[in-house]
Amino acid sequence: MEYNNYQSFPKDFLWGGSTSAYQVEGAYNEDGKGLSVQDTKEITPGTTDFKVASDHYHRYKEDISLFSELGFKAYRFSVAWTRIFPNGDGEINEKGIEFYSNLIDECLAYNIEPIVTMYHFDLPDQLNQKGGWSNPYTSEAFVNYAKVLFERLGDKVNYWLTINEQNMMILHGAAIGTVNKKVSNVKKDLYQQNHYMLLAQARVMKMCHQLCPHAKIGPAPNISEVYPETSNPKDFLAAQNLNSIRNWLYLDVAVYGRYDPLALAYLKDRGLAPEITDEDLEILKEGKPDFIAFNYYNTSTVAYSSMEDAVVGPEDGDQQIELGEKGVYKAVYNSYLKRTNFNWEIDPDGFRATLRSVYQRYGLPIIITENGLGEYDELTEEKKIKDQYRIEYLRDEIRAMKLAISDGVEVFGFCPWSAIDLVSTHSGIRKRYGFIYVDRDEFDLKNLTRIKKDSFTWYQNVIRTNGEEL
Numbered sequence: 433m434e435y436n437n438y439q440s441f442p443k444d445f446l447w448g449g450s451t452s453a454y455q456v457e458g459a460y461n462e463d464g465k466g467l468s469v470q471d472t473k474e475i476t477p478g479t480t481d482f483k484v485a486s487d488h489y490h491r492y493k494e495d496i497s498l499f500s501e502l503g504f505k506a507y508r509f510s511v512a513w514t515r516i517f518p519n520g521d522g523e524i525n526e527k528g529i530e531f532y533s534n535l536i537d538e539c540l541a542y543n544i545e546p547i548v549t550m551y552h553f554d555l556p557d558q559l560n561q562k563g564g565w566s567n568p569y570t571s572e573a574f575v576n577y578a579k580v581l582f583e584r585l586g587d588k589v590n591y592w593l594t595i596n597e598q599n600m601m602i603l604h605g606a607a608i609g610t611v612n613k614k615v616s617n618v619k620k621d622l623y624q625q626n627h628y629m630l631l632a633q634a635r636v637m638k639m640c641h642q643l644c645p646h647a648k649i650g651p652a653p654n655i656s657e658v659y660p661e662t663s664n665p666k667d668f669l670a671a672q673n674l675n676s677i678r679n680w681l682y683l684d685v686a687v688y689g690r691y692d693p694l695a696l697a698y699l700k701d702r703g704l705a706p707e708i709t710d711e712d713l714e715i716l717k718e719g720k721p722d723f724i725a726f727n728y729y730n731t732s733t734v735a736y737s738s739m740e741d742a743v744v745g746p747e748d749g750d751q752q753i754e755l756g757e758k759g760v761y762k763a764v765y766n767s768y769l770k771r772t773n774f775n776w777e778i779d780p781d782g783f784r785a786t787l788r789s790v791y792q793r794y795g796l797p798i799i800i801t802e803n804g805l806g807e808y809d810e811l812t813e814e815k816k817i818k819d820q821y822r823i824e825y826l827r828d829e830i831r832a833m834k835l836a837i838s839d840g841v842e843v844f845g846f847c848p849w850s851a852i853d854l855v856s857t858h859s860g861i862r863k864r865y866g867f868i869y870v871d872r873d874e875f876d877l878k879n880l881t882r883i884k885k886d887s888f889t890w891y892q893n894v895i896r897t898n899g900e901e902l
């Protein structure tokens with residue numbers, strides 16, 4: 433849609449940036465922290481582990497002061513469950529509470545709104561050893577952990593996010609560490625895990641409204657629109673299939689307390705449906721989000737697939753949504769889109785389309801909790817990072833978000849990935865996303881000095897002008 437008049441960003445728009453605990457903090461075993469699945473998982477050969485990361489744990493004051501200089505109105509970070517409960521449950525580790533309490537105070541001192549994710553891929557290893565999310569006990573432990581967060585930090589936090597990218601944990605379980613290899617049907621087990629997570633999330637959202645009535649809470653999946661390869665109606669149906677399996681399955685339960693009918697039909701037919709009791713349905717109905725947070729990086733494009741197709745996912749339960757599934761959809765290359773050096777598609781129009789779809793379907797205010805460009809940044813001899821490519825990427829994405837606002841979508845914040853350089857999920861520190869460079873290499877920690885990138889100065893002006901100057 434083109435308009436005669438375009439809208440601006442709302443006055444109190446939450447411009448900010450994001451990180452996650454295990455990717456930025458380091459101090460993986462300090463002050464009583466227990467190990468998470470990220471500390472115990474196999475690291476991609478040739479890349480660093482998460483032991484030191486960006487050393488944010490020790491340098492958070494310096495980092496938040498830089499975020500303030502950048503102009504952040506919000507900082508989205510996650511709490512490491514294993515700092516609060518080293519084993520996932522049991523005794524509270526007071527040092528963990530103290531760290532996050534200080535971190536939040538530091539944000540508040542600069543008028544930066546803390547946006548707190550409760551769980552970002554770092555399940556306590558002790559819980560994982562007892563079956564992880566396959567074991568309903570993990571849901572209980574999560575609800576208890578959330579209660580402690582509300583009770584101990586709740587008076588200072590206005591925005592909570594429950595679970596980061598639950599859909600990616602299910603659709604890429606093997607990569608993120610949620611696959612339980614001890615079960616006979618890994619894929620079915622993943623959907624049961626998903627159901628337990630959804631139940632836990634609903635209970636936590638309800639609890640938030642009871643314990644912290646001033647606060648707002650929402651889920652934080654990775655959502656992206658799926659395109660049909662052609663105008664062949666069969667391709668369109670395939671796109672609807674993946675949209676349901678990838679996106680709506682998760683958000684429909686969070687918002688409406690029921691499974692998307694198409695996704696449920698698929699799960700039942702393939703023998704993957706979780707056990708859903710009447711009591712579960714009650715719990716799901718009672719937990720309501722106040723907003724939707726989502727992470728957006730790129731879209732998918734798919735074509736029709738028949739039951740005779742050779743497309744199949746790998747057997748270890750990692751579903752590899754990039755590949756397809758016979759009788760459901762076949763992933764195809766989208767020749768209209770450019771790609772990053774890490775082969776991720778760049779699609780700002782897809783961002784606008786995704787924002788429209790989510791708002792049309794749920795009608796809840798939206799905050800973007802991740803979006804950004806992972807690149808091999810280079811530190812020049814003059815100690816500069818000339819990341820014009822990141823500026824161009826973000827400029828186009830922010831422009832698309834502004835157009836979505838003109839489309840009537842209610843967006844109240846933008847926290848790109850990442851506020852500062854951190855360790856990528858699978859590609860080490862060489863894949864950088866931040867506005868602030870952290871001077872370390874994959875295996876040489878150097879001095880971890882912070883250096884403002886060119887994108888820092890650019891984003892600072894974007895925030896200063898409330899998105900008018902891009």
Ligand code: BG6
Pocket residue numbers: 452455596597600654727802806849855856857858859863
């Ligand atoms: C999101 C995750 O999926 O993408 C982040 O929430 C992650 O944890 C980000 O770092 C970028 O992915 P990657 O693999 O490039 O680090």
